[in-house]
Amino acid sequence: MPELPEVEVTRRALAPFVEGERVQAVVVRERRLRWPVPARLAAQLKGQRIERLERRGKYLLWRFAHGTLISHLGMSGSWRVHPGAAPPAGAHDHVDIVIAGRKPSVLRLTDPRRFGALLWHPARSGDARRHPLLSHLGPEPFDPRFDAEHVFRHTRQRRAAIKQVLLAGDLVVGVGNIYASESLFRAGIDPRLAAHRLTRARCERLAAAVRAVLTEAIEVGGSTLRDFVGADGAEGCFMLEAFVYDRAGQPCRICRTPIRRIVQGSRATYFCLRCQTRAGRS
Ligand SMILES: [Zn+2]
Structure with a gap:
């Protein structure tokens, strides 16, 4: 998709x-x-x-x-x-x-x-x-309003898992299933963590991770621009080398622990039990 x-x-x-x-x-x-x-x-x-x-x-x-x-x-x-x-x-x-x-x-x-x-x-x-399709959308990931303070404020009343909250699209737009798993890995956050338990420091890391993952995906996609001209056929995901997505059982690229796959809200989530924690160190 x-x-x-x-x-x-x-x-x-x-x-x-x-x-x-x-x-x-x-x-x-x-x-x-x-x-x-x-x-x-x-x-x-x-x-x-x-x-x-x-x-x-x-x-x-x-x-x-x-x-x-x-x-x-x-x-x-x-x-x-x-x-x-x-x-x-x-x-x-x-x-x-x-x-x-x-x-x-x-x-x-x-x-x-x-x-x-x-x-x-x-x-x-x-x-x-x-327009009704657009009016409810959260801020763009590259909008300066999408920062630690925004993430902190918009998760205080949310008891759902942070992965689910990211997918909902009202905290920030554009974080689909692949990029949600990757962003949480980069931020070191367990995808099952209740959103309201995120500390301010972890909100900061999450906002930065979302921007970094999407920026890289757009850059990788930029190298495929010529495929849009004259050709046909579909592109896959732009992420060349995922850290966790679709890597169940394979060793974590950072710590070698096998990547786990779970299902949240009928969507697959991939994460590293060692690199991603429920309680932040800060
Ligand atoms: Zn790891």
Whole structure:
């Protein structure tokens, strides 16, 4: 499933092809995504200029003067750029955005499982960041507001395990299952620890670990940018060498203790019993 780093790398790959460019046509072959693609989308976007391509959580925001196209990759979605013209569409190539102008190209949305989304938010309805899908999202991991104080304050009433709280998305967005296990390992925190028991010092380490893990994943993904152009096929996770994720029974890269796998809220969690503790040393 595409997580925040994949979406951010997608944004960086697409931005040079779309920002400042005009939409010549939108071809919708399949409207039945997670929600129906608006019937009038092609008419609404034709001839309009894309001002910026932004990201909020795992949503891409295609900013036009008259509104915002909100897209989400769901479970299996991906965007590809085809400079010039696109090859014939395959069974899962549901939408093309055709760009005219100096650098004509076709942006193609492929989504075999169709849990992705493409929604139109007109400017007269207010800021797209207040859209019901986006308004409840926690701060971005790279937002200065996501700091030790924020983590401390937002975990005082939370008795759920810190891993679960990270996944919930209201403390911080973009920490999916893989990055939650990796961040907690880096911070030395047992994923089963009740969130309200985190000390201030451990909140500091957790915030830093989340930023470090996501930054590295985006950097690794950055080396795959050219795969977004002309090619097809899906990327996996950007983390080249996980410390704990999917390494059950293998030795910890730090202390050689076998990595443990448990299930929390029906999702797998991986951790090192020795490197990650319930009680912080500070
Ligand atoms: Zn270890």
